[in-house]
Amino acid sequence: MESETLAKLMEGNRRYVEGLTSQKDLKGKREETKTGQHPLATVICCSDSRVVPEYIFDTNLGEIFTIANAGNIVSDIDIGSAEYGVGHLHTPLLIVMGHEKCGAVTAAYDGHDESKITKIVKKIAPCVNKVKKGGERTSEIEQAVVANVKAVMRKLKKSPIVKKALDEDRVKIIGMKYYFDGRIEVISK
Ligand SMILES: [Zn+2]
Numbered sequence: 001m002e003s004e005t006l007a008k009l010m011e012g013n014r015r016y017v018e019g020l021t022s023q024k025d026l027k028g029k030r031e032e033t034k035t036g037q038h039p040l041a042t043v044i045c046c047s048d049s050r051v052v053p054e055y056i057f058d059t060n061l062g063e064i065f066t067i068a069n070a071g072n073i074v075s076d077i078d079i080g081s082a083e084y085g086v087g088h089l090h091t092p093l094l095i096v097m098g099h100e101k102c103g104a105v106t107a108a109y110d111g112h113d114e115s116k117i118t119k120i121v122k123k124i125a126p127c128v129n130k131v132k133k134g135g136e137r138t139s140e141i142e143q144a145v146v147a148n149v150k151a152v153m154r155k156l157k158k159s160p161i162v163k164k165a166l167d168e169d170r171v172k173i174i175g176m177k178y179y180f181d182g183r184i185e186v187i188s189k
Contacts, residue, residue: 001092002172005040009093010184012058017182021058033062040064041093042085044152046072051099051178065089071104071148072097073123074155083161086171094156094171098149098187099178105144109137127151146187149175153188 015021042065043053053064065085067078074082085091098105107117108124109132127147131140153175156162165171175188 002169005092006172006174009041009057009059010186013056013182013184015058016056021055024060026061029061037062037065037089039085039089039091041095042082042089042091043067043095043097044072044074044078044082044156045095045097045178046070046099046102046104048099048103050180051097053095053097056178056182056184065091069120070117071102071108071120071124072152073104073120073148074152075123079156079159082156083159086165087161090170092171094162094173095176096149096152096156096173097176097178097184098145100142100145100180102141102145102148105148106141109141109144124148146175146177149177150188 040059040063044067045051045053047068047070053059053066057064067081067085069078082094086094104120105124105128108121108128112118112121124144128144130147131143133140153173156173157166162171162173166173172189174186177185177187179185
């Protein structure tokens with residue numbers, strides 16, 4: 001189930017990359033999903049307006065349970081949303097999607113300190129510290145994007161609901177990185 005769903009999403013991504021996304025009957029789908037939702041994936045992604053999982057995977061209404069914030073990080077509330085997606089909506093996939101040139105990761109790299117944005121920066125800071133070795137800035141930021149996705153995956157695995165679903169093989173956690181040319185890279189399964 002998990003691998004079939006992943007294949008379906010990656011096929012949708014190929015259509016998105018090629019600019020061949022499918023025609024959607026949103027009105028019909030809206031009617032069809034009125035009584036309930038059975039999404040394919042719970043996706044934690046960045047709020048970046050260019051990172052839209054429904055488009056990226058060429059999916060329809062009712063197919064992606066999205067949790068978005070700047071930097072695709074997780075607080076208790078986001079973990080709670082993921083637990084709902086996995087434990088109650090039974091999505092076979094739990095995806096953590098970072099993306100290239102992420103503004104939140106860049107802010108963490110630069111040590112940006114401003115109002116509540118600092119809270120986001122502090123969450124990403126340990127991942128930045130792991131990769132910041134005086135190398136090239138843009139390359140270290142991209143490394144931090146990947147480290148951040150992996151750190152979020154580890155946090156999700158600590159949730160008892162997610163862990164149980166993993167143990168029972170009902171869900172797969174997948175780390176991904178999105179590129180602005182439309183491509184998705186699976187960075188960790
Ligand atoms: Zn971002």
